Amino acid sequence: MAKVQTHSEMSLAAPMPVSQDTEDIDLVALTMAALRFVNPWSVETKSQWSDRIVPGTPEAKDRTITLAEVAYHDTPNDCWVVIYDRVYDISTFLDEHPGGAEIMLEYAGRDASTAFRGSGHSRMASKALERFLVGELPMPERMYRRPGGIRLSDIPE
Numbered sequence: 001m002a003k004v005q006t007h008s009e010m011s012l013a014a015p016m017p018v019s020q021d022t023e024d025i026d027l028v029a030l031t032m033a034a035l036r037f038v039n040p041w042s043v044e045t046k047s048q049w050s051d052r053i054v055p056g057t058p059e060a061k062d063r064t065i066t067l068a069e070v071a072y073h074d075t076p077n078d079c080w081v082v083i084y085d086r087v088y089d090i091s092t093f094l095d096e097h098p099g100g101a102e103i104m105l106e107y108a109g110r111d112a113s114t115a116f117r118g119s120g121h122s123r124m125a126s127k128a129l130e131r132f133l134v135g136e137l138p139m140p141e142r143m144y145r146r147p148g149g150i151r152l153s154d155i156p157e
């Protein structure tokens with residue numbers, strides 16, 4: 001017949017952990033639970049974007065480029081900027097820019113929409129963007145060209 005343990009026997013056999021240990025274990029469990037929500041495949045690496053697009057070509061119009069990818073192109077030889085949710089490769093334009101290369105390099109790999117607008121660019125400058133187009137941001141990352149997005153009367157077509 002099974003032996004029934006008294007309350008004091010049970011306490012001796014399996015002593016309760018001290019409160020500090022309990023806190024440590026909870027923290028580890030919490031971290032592990034949080035990590036389970038992280039999808040390692042969602043981390044973008046440069047190698048997955050190896051194919052280069054020629055700026056201004058028809059393929060560029062259909063290409064979706066994330067902000068994470070844009071961020072990799074942040075040098076004078078490989079300089080991308082985002083203007084009104086469209087991605088431009090301005091590497092070859094840096095030295096031609098009437099406002100100078102330095103000012104554009106400040107936005108290398110980032111959004112330059114407000115800087116572009118704030119510098120009072122002409123319609124001709126907006127039109128000039130077309131030849132540097134390499135793609136467009138995915139809908140969730142857009143600020144302007146999406147339903148309910150920020151409206152600007154002079155967004156280039």
Ligand code: HEM
Nearest residue numbers: 090098099103104112115116119120121122124125128129
């Ligand atoms: C990325 C695409 C860009 C293109 C195609 C572009 C094009 C041009 C063009 C054609 C001009 C001559 C004036 C005009 O027609 O408006 C100009 C001037 C200027 N740009 Fe840009 N620009 C670009 C980005 C930027 C950015 C990101 C800035 C940052 C603030 C900037 C700042 C300026 C300034 C300050 C001038 C005036 C220069 C002067 O009058 O001395 N531009 N740009």
